[in-house]
Amino acid sequence: MQEETIDLETVHTELAMLEKQINEATEKHNGFLKELGLPLLPY
Helix, strand or coil, X not given: CXXXXXXXXXXXXXXXXXXXXXXXXXXXXXXXXXXXXXXXXXX
């Protein structure tokens, strides 16, 4: 049985991109929460 080869550079790039998207969405969501006077989500 042959092991699957994983391109760590590609995986790292994808994870970094996802983390950026999560942070941007959290900032936008926190803007709405702030306007409503609700507690903000943690980063």
